[in-house]
Amino acid sequence: xxxxxxxLLRAIADLYADIDPTPADLVDGALARLAVQxxxxxxxxxxxxxxxxxxVGTRLDAEPETSATVALEFAGSAYRVLVRVSDTDDGVRRLxxxxxxxxxxxxxxxxxxxxxADTRQSAYADREGRFEFPAAMRGEVxxxxxxxxxxxxxxxxxxxxxxxxxx
Amino acid sequence: MATHDAPGGPTSSALYDAATDAFRRWRTxxxxxxxxxxxxxxxxxxxxxxxxxxxxxxxxxxxQNTWLTLVRSADSVRDAQAITRWLCTAARREAWRVSxxxxxxxxxxxDVLDARLPAQTSPESEVVAGDESALLWQALSRLPxxxxxxxxxxAWEPRPDYSSxxxxxxxxxxxxxxxxxxxxxxxxxxxxxxx
Numbered sequence: 312x313x314x315x316x317x318x319l320l321r322a323i324a325d326l327y328a329d330i331d332p333t334p335a336d337l338v339d340g341a342l343a344r345l346a347v348q349x350x351x352x353x354x355x356x357x358x359x360x361x362x363x364x365x366x367v368g369t370r371l372d373a374e375p376e377t378s379a380t381v382a383l384e385f386a387g388s389a390y391r392v393l394v395r396v397s398d399t400d401d402g403v404r405r406l407x408x409x410x411x412x413x414x415x416x417x418x419x420x421x422x423x424x425x426x427x428a429d430t431r432q433s434a435y436a437d438r439e440g441r442f443e444f445p446a447a448m449r450g451e452v453x454x455x456x457x458x459x460x461x462x463x464x465x466x467x468x469x470x471x472x473x474x475x476x477x478x
Numbered sequence: 479m480a481t482h483d484a485p486g487g488p489t490s491s492a493l494y495d496a497a498t499d500a501f502r503r504w505r506t507x508x509x510x511x512x513x514x515x516x517x518x519x520x521x522x523x524x525x526x527x528x529x530x531x532x533x534x535x536x537x538x539x540x541x542q543n544t545w546l547t548l549v550r551s552a553d554s555v556r557d558a559q560a561i562t563r564w565l566c567t568a569a570r571r572e573a574w575r576v577s578x579x580x581x582x583x584x585x586x587x588x589d590v591l592d593a594r595l596p597a598q599t600s601p602e603s604e605v606v607a608g609d610e611s612a613l614l615w616q617a618l619s620r621l622p623x624x625x626x627x628x629x630x631x632x633a634w635e636p637r638p639d640y641s642s643x644x645x646x647x648x649x650x651x652x653x654x655x656x657x658x659x660x661x662x663x664x665x666x667x668x669x670x671x672x673x
Contacts, residue, residue, distance in 0.1 A: 417509055
C-alpha cells in the first residue's frame, strides 16, 4: 500500500504532537506576554480636566441619588477621555468611556501600582471611540489607553494612562 | 491529543487560511483577531523551533518573543498571505540567536528520545501509543538527524520558506527539496522493512 507524502507528513505531525506536546500554557503565556508588553509602553499621564470629588462616588449611603453616577474628563496632548461610572440595577459598577476624537483603542482597567497585568480588565474602544466595562472592578483604579489605529493610520497618538480614581 | 485543530493538519490550507484571515482582520483594526492568530500559530511555531534543537523551556521563550516581534514590526509584513512564513522565519531566527548564546541547546532527537521514549522494552514506552505510531517513530529514529529535523519542519510548517529552513539546517537552499524527497523515500523504506 502506498502512502502519499501528505498522509505520511500528517502522521509525522501527529506523532510529534504526541511525543513532544506543546505546553498547556503556551498560548496563554504568549497572550500574557503581549498584554504585559502593551503595558510596558511609555505612557503619557492624562490630567483630570474636570475635577470631581472622587469621594462622592463612594458615598452611596449618604447621597444615594446624586452619587450613583460619576463623570470624569481626562485630557492628554492628543485626545480626551470621558469616563462615566454608574450603578447598574444589580448593584454592579459600570464604567463607560468615550475617546475624543474617536480612535480605536485597547483599554485596560486596573489597580494603580505594579499589580500583575492579568489583574487588569481589558476592553476595546470601537470606531466611535466608545468602550465599556460592564462590571468594573471597585476601588482605586486607573485606565491605560493604547491607540490601536497606529497601523499606518495614526502612529502619532501616544498611549495614555489616567491618574488613579475611585470606582 | 493532537495539538492542532485544523481538519487537514498543520500544513493544510485550512490552517494557512485561518492564520491569513486572522492576521488580515487584526491589521484592519479587529484587535482580538491577534489572539486568534496566537492560538492558531503557536503550536506550529513550537514544533518549528523544537526542530532546531532548543529545549522545551527555551522554545517557549522563543515562541513568546516571536509574538512580541510581530507586534513591534507588523508593518514589515507586507502581504497577509506571507504571515505564516514570516512567523516561522522570525521564530527560527530567534531560535538561532538563542542557541548562539549557548548552554540551552541539545540535539532535539536525543532530547525527545530521552524525555519521551525510554528503551523500547521499557513499559514507559507506551508514550507512543498504538502500533502504527510506534513503527513510525522507530522508522523515523533510524533516519539521519537532519532528515528527522527536516521532516518535522515540513510536517508542521505551512508553505515553508526553503531559504529559511536551509539556513536553520545549515544546508544549501537548492538541496532542501531533493533532501525532503530522499528523506520521505528513506522513511518509506524503513516503514516497509519494519512490517
